[in-house]
Amino acid sequence: MTALTLEASLGATVSIDLCASCQAFWFDQHENLQLTPGSTLKLFKLIGEQASSKRAPLSIVLKCPRCGSHLHQTHDLQRNTPFQYWRCDHDHGRLITFFNFLREKNFIRPLSPQQLEELRQNIQMVNCSNCGAAIDLATASSCTHCGSPVSMLDMKQTEQMIAQLQQADRHDRPIDPTLALQLERARREVEASLSSGQSDAEWWKAASSTGLVEAGLAAAARWLKKASG
Numbered sequence: 001m002t003a004l005t006l007e008a009s010l011g012a013t014v015s016i017d018l019c020a021s022c023q024a025f026w027f028d029q030h031e032n033l034q035l036t037p038g039s040t041l042k043l044f045k046l047i048g049e050q051a052s053s054k055r056a057p058l059s060i061v062l063k064c065p066r067c068g069s070h071l072h073q074t075h076d077l078q079r080n081t082p083f084q085y086w087r088c089d090h091d092h093g094r095l096i097t098f099f100n101f102l103r104e105k106n107f108i109r110p111l112s113p114q115q116l117e118e119l120r121q122n123i124q125m126v127n128c129s130n131c132g133a134a135i136d137l138a139t140a141s142s143c144t145h146c147g148s149p150v151s152m153l154d155m156k157q158t159e160q161m162i163a164q165l166q167q168a169d170r171h172d173r174p175i176d177p178t179l180a181l182q183l184e185r186a187r188r189e190v191e192a193s194l195s196s197g198q199s200d201a202e203w204w205k206a207a208s209s210t211g212l213v214e215a216g217l218a219a220a221a222r223w224l225k226k227a228s229g
Contacts, residue, residue: 006039021056028093037168047098051217066092079106110149129213153216
């Protein structure tokens with residue numbers, strides 16, 4: 001793993017561990033709760049830049065980098081979105097994949113029936129954004145290997161979250177207390193179809209070769225680069 005130093009609350013810093021090949025983060029206990037909005041933005045941008053990279057599968061047996069004990073798979077729920085991570089029984093921290101980190105932050109959601117139908121009309125196979133296995137859309141709407149539903153990045157919510165994080169990271173401005181409500185409203189706005197601007201040939205090619213979430217992440221990373229430049 002590679003250490004990544006980020007700003008934390010109250011002027012402190014945290015050093016999280018990144019495994020680029022496995023596309024996963026290791027957070028020591030409570031580190032994920034201490035990140036500033038700017039640090040969250042950096043992690044999101046990093047995930048977007050890694051979206052097209054080939055991912056190595058996680059080991060069947062995962063061990064805590066602090067004490068060497070086996071990590072235990074844990075299922076959790078955030079805003080009705082299920083996600084999973086691997087925790088140390090000795091409270092040293094947890095390992096979470098990029099995909100599940102985004103699910104925990106409510107950036108990812110399953111496709112609606114209408115979106116699945118539109119997807120099937122354009123491509124036949126898509127890679128699972130959780131484990132990388134191929135999904136035959138003619139016969140399945142979830143991964144037969146890990147059970148994850150075919151999902152996509154919520155682009156409207158992502159853009160609004162990025163804008164909010166950019167504003168909140170200003171030292172003279174506190175984080176907006178209505179952020180959660182605004183994000184929930186943004187999530188509901190994306191319902192019947194894939195957002196405009198994603199239905200061109202380039203989008204479908206990227207979605208077919210890398211996965212829906214990865215294609216959305218690449219687009220978001222480009223948007224973030226343009227917005228910050």
